[in-house]
Amino acid sequence: xxxxxxxxxxxxxxxxxxxxxxxxxxxxxxxxxxxxxxxxxxxxxxxxxxxxxxxxxxxxxxxxxxxxxxxxxxxxxxxxxxxxxxxxxxxxxxxxxxxxxxxxxxxxxxxxxxxxxxxxxxxxxxxxxxxxxxxxxxxxxxxxxxxxxxxxxxxxxx
Amino acid sequence: xxxxxxxxxxxxxxxxxxxxxxxxxxxxxxxxxxxxxxxxxxxxxxxxxxxxxxxxxxxxxxxxxxxxxxxxxxxxxxxxxxxxxxxxxxxxxxxxxxxxxxxxxxxxxxxxxxxxxxxxxxxxxxxxxxxxxxxxxxxxxxxxxxxxxxxxxxxxxxxxxxxxxxxxxxxxxxxxxxxxxxxxxxxxxxxxxxxxxxxxxxxxxxxxxxxxxxxxxxxxxxxxxxxxxxxxxxxxxxxxxxxxxxxxxxxxxxxxxxxxxxxxxxxxxxxxxxxxx
Numbered sequence: 001x002x003x004x005x006x007x008x009x010x011x012x013x014x015x016x017x018x019x020x021x022x023x024x025x026x027x028x029x030x031x032x033x034x035x036x037x038x039x040x041x042x043x044x045x046x047x048x049x050x051x052x053x054x055x056x057x058x059x060x061x062x063x064x065x066x067x068x069x070x071x072x073x074x075x076x077x078x079x080x081x082x083x084x085x086x087x088x089x090x091x092x093x094x095x096x097x098x099x100x101x102x103x104x105x106x107x108x109x110x111x112x113x114x115x116x117x118x119x120x121x122x123x124x125x126x127x128x129x130x131x132x133x134x135x136x137x138x139x140x141x142x143x144x145x146x147x148x149x150x151x152x153x154x155x156x157x158x
Numbered sequence: 159x160x161x162x163x164x165x166x167x168x169x170x171x172x173x174x175x176x177x178x179x180x181x182x183x184x185x186x187x188x189x190x191x192x193x194x195x196x197x198x199x200x201x202x203x204x205x206x207x208x209x210x211x212x213x214x215x216x217x218x219x220x221x222x223x224x225x226x227x228x229x230x231x232x233x234x235x236x237x238x239x240x241x242x243x244x245x246x247x248x249x250x251x252x253x254x255x256x257x258x259x260x261x262x263x264x265x266x267x268x269x270x271x272x273x274x275x276x277x278x279x280x281x282x283x284x285x286x287x288x289x290x291x292x293x294x295x296x297x298x299x300x301x302x303x304x305x306x307x308x309x310x311x312x313x314x315x316x317x318x319x320x321x322x323x324x325x326x327x328x329x330x331x332x333x334x335x336x337x338x339x340x341x342x343x344x345x346x347x348x349x350x351x352x353x354x355x356x357x358x359x360x361x362x363x364x365x366x367x368x369x370x371x372x373x374x375x376x377x378x379x380x381x382x383x384x385x386x387x388x389x390x391x392x393x394x395x396x397x398x399x400x401x402x403x404x405x406x407x408x409x410x411x412x413x414x415x416x417x418x419x420x421x422x423x424x425x426x427x428x429x430x431x432x433x434x435x
Contacts, residue, residue: 047224047315048221048224048225048311048312048315049220049223049224049225049227050224051220078228078304078308078311079307079310080310081310081313081314082311083314127210128210128213128214129214129318129321129322130210130213130217130218130322131213131217132213133217134217134221134224138210138213152318154314154315155314156310156313156314
């Protein structure tokens with residue numbers, strides 16, 4: 001099998017808590033290696049305490065085996081740190097489809113402005129920096145009156 | 159995003175033989191500090207002042223537990239035993255966490271009339287998070303590369319914790335009513351044991367000599383410099399000099415609070431030691 005086959009298989013592995021987005025879109029896949037039919041996949045955890053990591057590990061193994069690998073080695077790397085700007089353009093769109101605003105590209109000094117994923121309004125307020133998972137915050141849209149979530153900006157030069 | 163498909167050489171795990179002992183000691187301090195404080199934080203679940211705080215605090219505690227797991231993993235990689243065992247099975251005298259972090263959240267019990275002290279919790283977490291930030295900054299330059307890499311990863315997560323506790327610290331201290339009195343008392347209580355967070359213990363000099371972390375004097379000065387602006391912001395006198403009123407956890411001195419915490423948090427592990435976590 002080829003590297004391309006593995007990447008294709010990885011695109012079928014979705015975030016267990018956000019079904020619209022794959023771990024490839026999230027920028028969690030750092031490296032893929034294929035030797036004969038043995039595959040090694042190196043992943044970056046979004047947050048170290050993320051409870052979904054074991055589920056992701058199991059699903060990666062299953063997907064890559066189904067694509068034809070005889071053996072799969074999965075490793076979570078400490079380095080480089082995952083940052084929210086690793087999320088692909090397609091991934092940002094898919095987050096919006098799920099009702100989650102993508103993270104701001106850069107951390108501006110002071111408050112960050114987030115667009116409502118439902119109506120596109122910029123009149124939104126942060127309700128809680130911390131949300132239902134480590135990587136999300138809770139917002140409220142003053143335009144369409146919907147509460148929504150946003151991916152936290154996580155950058156190395158915070 | 160750029161795809162990397164090239165082969166990467168396996169990195170062997172070794173460190174300067176003389177420095178290994180100091181490295182292991184440092185990792186136990188870092189792991190046990192985060193582990194115990196994350197546990198105390200998790201005891202607030204359902205009891206925090208409002209629902210948004212319940213969400214925020216449990217998220218912070220989960221992150222912090224993840225940081226502890228990372229350090230225990232580094233110890234496992236060095237051949238010190240399995241990470242689960244290191245977290246759950248070590249008795250109190252083997253623990254290296256600062257005593258401040260094992261202290262109960264307040265009188266009462268989680269299941270029976272918890273009379274937890276929010277002021278103490280805010281001050282303890284705010285002080286600790288500032289000290290942790292200073293320590294991580296130093297660790298990103300550590301001579302032990304796996305530790306330096308882990309520190310860089312933890313650093314990006316810590317940003318939000320600091321923002322959170324700083325906000326509580328300032329707002330409560332400036333609030334009218336009993337808040338300021340209670341915060342002032344909490345600051346005294348935390349200061350009485352905060353030296354235990356800042357010390358690197360008996361092997362501190364070895365840690366510095368092997369380039370694992372900066373000298374505790376430097377770390378202490380930087381922590382004080384990081385805390386001072388908040389005191390200016392709320393118009394409070396700097397607290398008394400930091401002390402270790404309840405013992406030096408880095409030397410294995412602990413309070414009965416730790417025994418109680420370990421008994422509770424390791425209960426399931428002890429019943430089913432082979433459970434998959």
